[in-house]
Amino acid sequence: MSSISGVATSASLASSAVSMSQERAKFFEAIQNQKYVSVPFLVDPNLIQDAIHAFFEFLNTPDHIKHHIDFKITQTHRRGDVGFKRRESAADIYNDSKDFFHFHPALFDQYADFLKDNPVVDAFVKKAKPIWDLAYAKTLEILKLFDDRYPETSAKVFDKEPVHLLLRFLKYDWQRSEKYLAKPHFDAGSFTLAIAESCAGLRIGSGPDDLKLIQHQDGHALFMLSSNFKKVLNTDEFQAGWHDVIQLDETKIGQPFARWAIVAFIDAHGVEALPRTETHKWYTQSAHAE
Ligand SMILES: [Fe+2]
Numbered sequence: 130m131s132s133i134s135g136v137a138t139s140a141s142l143a144s145s146a147v148s149m150s151q152e153r154a155k156f157f158e159a160i161q162n163q164k165y166v167s168v169p170f171l172v173d174p175n176l177i178q179d180a181i182h183a184f185f186e187f188l189n190t191p192d193h194i195k196h197h198i199d200f201k202i203t204q205t206h207r208r209g210d211v212g213f214k215r216r217e218s219a220a221d222i223y224n225d226s227k228d229f230f231h232f233h234p235a236l237f238d239q240y241a242d243f244l245k246d247n248p249v250v251d252a253f254v255k256k257a258k259p260i261w262d263l264a265y266a267k268t269l270e271i272l273k274l275f276d277d278r279y280p281e282t283s284a285k286v287f288d289k290e291p292v293h294l295l296l297r298f299l300k301y302d303w304q305r306s307e308k309y310l311a312k313p314h315f316d317a318g319s320f321t322l323a324i325a326e327s328c329a330g331l332r333i334g335s336g337p338d339d340l341k342l343i344q345h346q347d348g349h350a351l352f353m354l355s356s357n358f359k360k361v362l363n364t365d366e367f368q369a370g371w372h373d374v375i376q377l378d379e380t381k382i383g384q385p386f387a388r389w390a391i392v393a394f395i396d397a398h399g400v401e402a403l404p405r406t407e408t409h410k411w412y413t414q415s416a417h418a419e
Contacts, residue, residue: 170350180256226302264393303387311374316355
């Protein structure tokens with residue numbers, strides 16, 4: 130298994146076992162203290178750039194093409210929807226102004242004919258697939274770290290097809306400086322792997338009072354627990370990562386978009402999503418208090 134926390138592994142088996150347990154301890158410490166872990170995620174930067182370029186080309190297609198892929202890999206949670214969505218912040222206090230596409234490889238079979246006829250969509254989903262594969266492998270590696278302490282953690286997510294891992298491609302509209310691109314919230318699934326983003330702005334903490342701006346290291350992804358993690362890990366030892374995204378870059382104001390990001394959402398089978406009053410609870414309270 131490759132290094133999770135970036136600690137060098139030793140040549141000898143004995144010291145490798147020691148370093149593994151040290152890595153695991155560091156991993157759990159980071160989750161407990163900062164509510165996220167920066168994990169090595171070795172992806173060719175050109176692959177990310179090409180996929181984002183293909184995503185933006187996809188966003189330029191007519192609405193009936195953009196909305197054509199539309200199905201659920203599960204009925205029970207909000208991260209089960211595959212396809213394109215546009216959200217407007219004015220429509221709902223929980224919403225941000227953004228475009229996103231949820232990718233899952235199940236779409237290749239379901240939409241084979243459509244993809245053949247629509248090369249822009251086909252090019253995009255083909256670029257998304259290798260990133261989804263890497264997210265799958267990394268999430269499996271991470272969840273195996275939990276298996277010793279919390280048996281069957283990785284099995285709950287990976288032992289049944291289709292695996293509930295959706296890759297979200299996101300484009301945020303610009304906002305005024307320091308304003309939310311993403312309002313504070315817990316993610317709706319059980320686990321989140323933030324893979325790439327165009328610029329800083331993501332803040333993570335345990336709640337509204339300790340949000341810290343995250344520096345996304347090159348070649349790394351950010352793993353955090355999401356609102357539903359207790360449906361997979363039956364423990365009070367950890368907390369989900371409360372997070373938001375603010376606009377820091379003044380030069381993006383007035384531009385066609387402020388930010389893009391690629392994020393994987395992971396859940397187990399048979400898990401029901403919590404309502405938005407729970408996943409956005411502290412924001413709901415502050416928004417109503419304003
Ligand atoms: Fe989020």
